[in-house]
Amino acid sequence: MSLLSATPHQPAVSEREARQVAEAAREQDWRKPSFAKELFLGRFRLDLIHPHPMPPDEDAQRGEQFLAKLRDFCETRVDSARIEREARIPDEVINGLKELGALGMKIDTKYGGLGLTQVYYNKALALVGSANPALGALLSAHQSIGVPQPLKIFGTQEQKDAFLPRLARTDISAFLLTEPDVGSDPARLATSAVPDGDDYVLDGVKLWTTNGVVADLLVVMARVPKSEGHKGGITAFVVEAASEGVTVENRNAFMGLRGLENGVTRFHRVRVPAANRIGAEGAGLKIALTTLNTGRLSLPAMCVGAGKWCLKIAREWSSVREQWGKPVAHHEAVGAKISFIAATTFALEAVLDLSSQMADEDRNDIRIEAALAKLFGSEMAWLMADELVQIRGGRGFETADSLAARGERAVPAEQVLRDLRINRIFEGSTEIMHLLIAREAVDAHLSVAGDLIDPDKSLADKARAGANAGVFYAKWFPKLVAGPGQLPRAYGDFHPAGHVDLSGHLRYVERSARKLARSTFYAMSRWQGRMETKQGFLARIVDIGAELFAMSAVCVRAELLRTTEAYGREAYQLADAFCGQSRIRVEELFGRLWSNTDDVDHKVVKGVLGGAYTWLEDGIVDPSGDGPWIADATPGASRKENVHRPIS
Numbered sequence: 067m068s069l070l071s072a073t074p075h076q077p078a079v080s081e082r083e084a085r086q087v088a089e090a091a092r093e094q095d096w097r098k099p100s101f102a103k104e105l106f107l108g109r110f111r112l113d114l115i116h117p118h119p120m121p122p123d124e125d126a127q128r129g130e131q132f133l134a135k136l137r138d139f140c141e142t143r144v145d146s147a148r149i150e151r152e153a154r155i156p157d158e159v160i161n162g163l164k165e166l167g168a169l170g171m172k173i174d175t176k177y178g179g180l181g182l183t184q185v186y187y188n189k190a191l192a193l194v195g196s197a198n199p200a201l202g203a204l205l206s207a208h209q210s211i212g213v214p215q216p217l218k219i220f221g222t223q224e225q226k227d228a229f230l231p232r233l234a235r236t237d238i239s240a241f242l243l244t245e246p247d248v249g250s251d252p253a254r255l256a257t258s259a260v261p262d263g264d265d266y267v268l269d270g271v272k273l274w275t276t277n278g279v280v281a282d283l284l285v286v287m288a289r290v291p292k293s294e295g296h297k298g299g300i301t302a303f304v305v306e307a308a309s310e311g312v313t314v315e316n317r318n319a320f321m322g323l324r325g326l327e328n329g330v331t332r333f334h335r336v337r338v339p340a341a342n343r344i345g346a347e348g349a350g351l352k353i354a355l356t357t358l359n360t361g362r363l364s365l366p367a368m369c370v371g372a373g374k375w376c377l378k379i380a381r382e383w384s385s386v387r388e389q390w391g392k393p394v395a396h397h398e399a400v401g402a403k404i405s406f407i408a409a410t411t412f413a414l415e416a417v418l419d420l421s422s423q424m425a426d427e428d429r430n431d432i433r434i435e436a437a438l439a440k441l442f443g444s445e446m447a448w449l450m451a452d453e454l455v456q457i458r459g460g461r462g463f464e465t466a467d468s469l470a471a472r473g474e475r476a477v478p479a480e481q482v483l484r485d486l487r488i489n490r491i492f493e494g495s496t497e498i499m500h501l502l503i504a505r506e507a508v509d510a511h512l513s514v515a516g517d518l519i520d521p522d523k524s525l526a527d528k529a530r531a532g533a534n535a536g537v538f539y540a541k542w543f544p545k546l547v548a549g550p551g552q553l554p555r556a557y558g559d560f561h562p563a564g565h566v567d568l569s570g571h572l573r574y575v576e577r578s579a580r581k582l583a584r585s586t587f588y589a590m591s592r593w594q595g596r597m598e599t600k601q602g603f604l605a606r607i608v609d610i611g612a613e614l615f616a617m618s619a620v621c622v623r624a625e626l627l628r629t630t631e632a633y634g635r636e637a638y639q640l641a642d643a644f645c646g647q648s649r650i651r652v653e654e655l656f657g658r659l660w661s662n663t664d665d666v667d668h669k670v671v672k673g674v675l676g677g678a679y680t681w682l683e684d685g686i687v688d689p690s691g692d693g694p695w696i697a698d699a700t701p702g703a704s705r706k707e708n709v710h711r712p713i714s
Contacts, residue, residue, distance in 0.1 A: 096509070101424075101618075102434035106507035106611050108546045108583025110576040112557070114430060115618060118626040119423040121185055129186025132171070136190055139166060140197035147466060149198050150481060153324040160238075160280075160713045163205070168194070170234030172209045172218075177230035184360060184422040191364055192371030199485040200325030202368045204238070207276040210361035211493065212239030213285045213304055216353050220302075220345045229283060229304060237282035238713065240307075242272040242331060243354060246699040252287075252300060252351055256699065257333065259288035259303065261296055266303065266343070268311075268336040271699040279317050279327040280713050281307045286333070287350045299348025303338050307712070311336040313704035322484030332704045358493060359433045360425045365489050366418045366443030372486055373411035373447055376454040379477055380404050383458060394457070403453040409644035410446050412637070413616045416623035417442060434506050435615065441499040442612040444489035451483040497605070504604040507611065508597075511590055539587075546584050551576030560621055562628065565638045568621045571645035575614050578652060582610050585659055602664040606655045613648045613655070620644050 096103065101114040121129070143162055149155055163169065171187045173179025182190065187209070195202025209215065214233045217225055233239055248254045257270025268288055278284070284305040292298030305312070316330040345353050384395035384404060394400045421435045455462035458479050461469060466476035490496050523531070550556040551573040560568040586607060590597055597604075624641035628634030673679055 096431055098429065098431040100431040100434055102438055102611065102615055103431070103506065103509070105579050105614055105618075106434075106582065106586070106607075107510055107542075108580040110549070110551070110572075110579045110618075112572065112618070112622075115420060115424070116622045116625070118420065118622050119427055120626075121183055121423065121426065125183045125186070125426075128180075129182055129189065132167075132180060132182065133186065133189060133193060135166060136168065136193055139163070140194055144194075144197045144201065146198040146478070147476065149200060149325040150478070151467065153319065155198075155200055155204065155325040155327070157713050159201070160204070163194075163201070164235060167235070168205055169208060169236075169238065170214075171205070173214050173230055173234040174218075177226065177234055179230070179234040184363065184425045185419060188363055188367035188370075188418055188422050191367040192374070195368035196371040196375050198325065199368060199372075199482075200323045202364075202371070203323055203326055204277060206364035206368070207241065208233075208239050210364040211241040211357055212277065212281075213241075213283045214239065215357045215361055216285055216302060216344050217304070219356060220349075220353050224341070225304065225344070233283065238277055238280055239283045239285065240275050240277035240281035241354075242275050242278065242284050242286045244274050245271060246273045246697045255287065255289055255300055256701075257286070257288040258701070259290045259301060259338070261290065261293070261340075262337075264340050265337045266290070266340060268303070268305070268333040268338055269701040270333050271701070272331045272333075273699075274318065274328055275314075275331045276326060276328045278307075278331050279314055279329040279709060280711060281327075282712055283307060284312075284331075285344065286338075287354060288333075290347050297347045300350040301347045302344040302350040302353045304342040304344060305333075305336065305338050307710060309336050309338070312710070313706065313708045314710035315704055315706040315708075317709050320488065322481070322487055329709065334701070334703045359436055362436045362440040362493055363418065363422055363425065365492060366414060366439040366447075369443035369447035369486070369489060370411065370414045370418050372482055373407065373414055373450050375482065376450045377404075377407050377411050379479065380407055380454055380457050383477075400457055403457055405643055406647065407450045407453060409640050409647055410450055412623075412640040413620045413644045413648075414443050414446060416619040416641075417616050420619045420622065434503060437494075437499055437503050437506075438608075438612045438615050440493065441496060441503065441608070442616055444486075444492075445496060448483075448486050448490060451479070451486050455479050455483055497601075500605040500608045501601065503608045503611070507608065508586060508590070511586070543584075543587065546580040546587075549576050549580055551578075551580070560625060565628065565635060566642045568624060568638060568641055568645070571617055571642070571649070572621055574645075574649060575617050578610070578614055578656075581656065582607065582614070585656070589659075600664070602662060602667075603659060606659050610652055610655045613652045617645050617648050 099111070099114055101111055104111040104114070139162060144159060145156075149159075167180050168190070170177070170179030171182045171190055172184075173181070175181040191202050191206055194205060212233075213229060217229060221229075229237075243252070243255075245254075245256060248256065257268065257272065259266040259268050266288075268286065270288065272278070272286070275281075275284075284307055286303050286305045287300055288303060290296060290298045290301045311334045313332045313334070314329045315332050318326075318328045318330065320326065320328070344350075381395075381404070384400060385393050387394045389397070395404060417435075417439050421432055421439045424430045424432050424435065458477070461474070461477070462479040465480060466478040470476035494502060553573070555569075556576070557569040557572040560572055589600065589603055589607075593600055620641040624634070624637040627637035631637070
């Protein structure tokens with residue numbers, strides 16, 4: 067253990083120790099092919115995603131039947147304005163969702179669930195999220211990362227029999243990992259689970275527990291101390307929310323998602339049966355990360371729903387709002403925004419459906435694809451909502467209630483902007499997603515050359531790594547010089563008669579994938595062990611990969627729609643527009659790999675933290691209140707009223 071300072075209940079960890087904890091939790095093997103992983107290695111494996119995979123007819127029929135019921139429910143029983151106004155989802159709405167079976171969308175039918183595929187689960191989230199994003203968040207937190215998903219993958223048969231029927235129909239669940247001083251660095255996790263006979267005794271505080279205020283069952287991550295007969299480590303438990311010693315101390319309020327039942331939960335000497343432990347001791351983080359591999363797809367699902375709504379409002383408003391003698395949509399400055407919203411919505415849905423269908427088929431490893439979908443979806447949806455507010459002008463900044471009060475249509479554009487903002491933070495912030503994806507993207511390099519850049523490895527280890535790396539790169543690097551992207555007629559299937567040409571975009575993706583891999587190799591050669599500190603560079607590498615993945619997905623989706631739907635021609639047009647916009651972003655990102663202000667920015671940051679620029683802060687008044695930056699999370703009995711309110 068390092069000598070870094072820490073509070074008595076807070077583990078003291080060095081930067082290296084924190085990385086080791088995260089690395090140990092990462093899934094190490096690649097047992098199945100991954101389109102995105104190959105893309106980062108410079109190999110454009112179009113065969114892994116084309117022809118576009120499709121759900122079986124039975125799954126599609128069951129999914130469509132549920133979507134029809136859910137749509138009717140959302141249109142007739144959900145009052146989004148009331149949820150926003152009261153900052154709470156009415157109990158009758160939640161009970162209605164229970165009656166529909168919406169709590170069990172992803173739970174197998176043998177446990178009372180609906181057994182929907184990932185594709186239709188995501189379509190349902192997009193639909194209910196468009197009615198009110200807090201509803202989507204409730205269902206997503208319950209099923210994507212709450213108790214059902216880890217039990218589905220890691221639970222015993224006894225645990226599934228005991229809990230899944232409850233979770234499918236009546237019980238709401240929540241996922242508790244974050245703590246007041248623990249965000250994306252789980253090595254600092256302080257909540258403890260001490261073995262005591264056939265039980266574990268939990269003590270600690272969890273922050274930002276989505277659904278925690280109304281939850282019946284919790285999946286809790288806690289640290290088991292190492293002792294005789296106990297491996298110890300961060301471990302996952304199913305905990306009854308009504309257990310003695312569990313207190314919801316606060317219902318948190320946010321700039322958006324006002325109906326979110328998110329709180330602070332304290333555990334004081336809470337007894338949890340050993341039978342409620344999920345997996346082995348020390349497997350908690352791996353369980354959490356594996357759960358998130360597909361769980362992250364819920365966020366881009368709701369981003370797709372938001373994009374569709376933004377497009378609808380932009381279309382309707384821009385055709386009736388006239389300025390200087392014509393509808394504002396016909397002014398190029400506004401038209402470009404509408405094109406961006408339309409093309410990007412098409413792209414988000416393409417990325418989501420492709421990733422979801424691959425998850426359903428389980429033939430590909432989609433950990434990178436799902437992470438890219440979350441990263442790309444959350445960033446682009448925020449931009450689309452911002453552009454909608456701009457298109458709406460002053461009305462975009464005005465609340466829906468205010469618009470209605472003066473006789474205009476109650477369009478909640480500003481609310482959608484506020485609601486979407488959290489997606490860039492939820493389930494891995496954009497900055498953490500960049501690092502997570504970058505780690506997976508360079509996995510092949512580290513597996514053969516990692517010892518070369520590890521300062522703790524011996525000269526003998528480095529020598530062996532050098533020999534292995536030489537063999538790998540001698541075979542790999544020459545393949546990055548030329549490829550199908552340089553052949554004028556490559557991917558000709560994507561240039562059918564009477565349609566715009568998408569084959570050129572796929573050739574661009576193939577060439578850019580090789581360029582991306584070469585750039586990564588150059589960076590590793592240049593910075594070696596310092597590569598992991600070049601977070602600006604790594605973020606741009608990941609963003610390029612996200613754009614290339616999205617371009618691939620839209621082309622494949624357009625070709626699918628050309629052969630299955632009446633609007634195939636229009637799909638090709640949207641794909642062409644998105645790829646054109648994306649290529650501009652990719653070229654800018656490539657340029658910024660080597661021409662940027664990263665070094666200057668680092669110097670400025672040192673100056674800011676060192677107090678060199680405090681004079682720049684003169685002339686203001688700080689309206690912030692008093693109090694610590696991070697609340698005290700010392701274990702102990704709660705001194706606050708329990709605001710837990712299970713839905714009856």
